[in-house]
Amino acid sequence: DAKTTQPTSMDCAEGRAANLPCNHSTISGNEYVYWYRQIHSQGPQYIIHGLKNNETNEMASLIITEDRKSSTLILPHATLRDTAVYYCIVRPRMEYGNKLVFGAGTILRVKS
Amino acid sequence: NAGVTQTPKFQVLKTGQSMTLQCAQDMNHNSMYWYRQDPGMGLRLIYYSASEGTTDKGEVPNGYNVSRLNKREFSLRLESAAPSQTSVYFCASNTGTEAFFGQGTRLTVV
Numbered sequence: 649d650a651k652t653t654q655p656t657s658m659d660c661a662e663g664r665a666a667n668l669p670c671n672h673s674t675i676s677g678n679e680y681v682y683w684y685r686q687i688h689s690q691g692p693q694y695i696i697h698g699l700k701n702n703e704t705n706e707m708a709s710l711i712i713t714e715d716r717k718s719s720t721l722i723l724p725h726a727t728l729r730d731t732a733v734y735y736c737i738v739r740p741r742m743e744y745g746n747k748l749v750f751g752a753g754t755i756l757r758v759k760s
Numbered sequence: 761n762a763g764v765t766q767t768p769k770f771q772v773l774k775t776g777q778s779m780t781l782q783c784a785q786d787m788n789h790n791s792m793y794w795y796r797q798d799p800g801m802g803l804r805l806i807y808y809s810a811s812e813g814t815t816d817k818g819e820v821p822n823g824y825n826v827s828r829l830n831k832r833e834f835s836l837r838l839e840s841a842a843p844s845q846t847s848v849y850f851c852a853s854n855t856g857t858e859a860f861f862g863q864g865t866r867l868t869v870v
Contacts, residue, residue: 682858684859686803689848689864690863690864691764691850691852691861691862691863691864692803692850692852692859692861693861694857694858694859694860697857697858733802735802741856741857746791746810747805747808747816747818748793748805748808748852748854748859749805749818749819750795750802750803750804750805751802752802753802
């Protein structure tokens with residue numbers, strides 16, 4: 649699976665958009681970009697994933713650059729409850745038998 | 761619909777004791793995983809199971825054994841617990857799209 653690079657931590661004001669970057673310059677053609685988050689002491693929670701097109705769901709938007717070497721997770725109106733560690737993972741579609749390995753992630757602190 | 765259920769939630773062991781962490785999912789998922797998370801650190805994959813009857817090592821398998829008892833259950837065993845195994849243990853299962861995690865087992869080895 650391709651390696652990812654994320655900033656160690658970021659701050660965001662409550663109500664503003666939180667933009668979390670992820671670099672994955674060695675991504676392969678069959679690898680997807682997945683985002684998870686982990687709120688303090690809970691199990692990680694799936695947020696969104698994409699291959700090459702931008703994606704949006706009720707939680708967030710995912711913007712993938714045209715060359716697919718980087719992506720940005722956008723939380724459009726961050727709240728205090730969005731304070732968490734955010735993990736960017738690049739891997740083949742989560743099918744049968746594939747490992748799921750987490751990196752260090754980005755600590756997002758949403759401040760009032 | 762319970763999702764992924766882990767038992768126990770908390771456990772204190774003495775060095776050298778053995779125990780089994782239980783994990784069950786009711787979502788009919790093929791793949792299941794065990795992770796550990798040390799304080800202030802990220803998740804590290806211990807073992808995973810692609811399907812009933814198969815298991816594979818992850819990043820940190822030493823000191824652990826696993827059993828995929830059936831499609832629902834995936835257990836993690838510590839044969840001789842060591843203080844270095846003090847951690848929070850998470851179990852997960854996945855569809856083809858996303859993984860679902862249990863709430864964790866907090867294990868302390870003294």
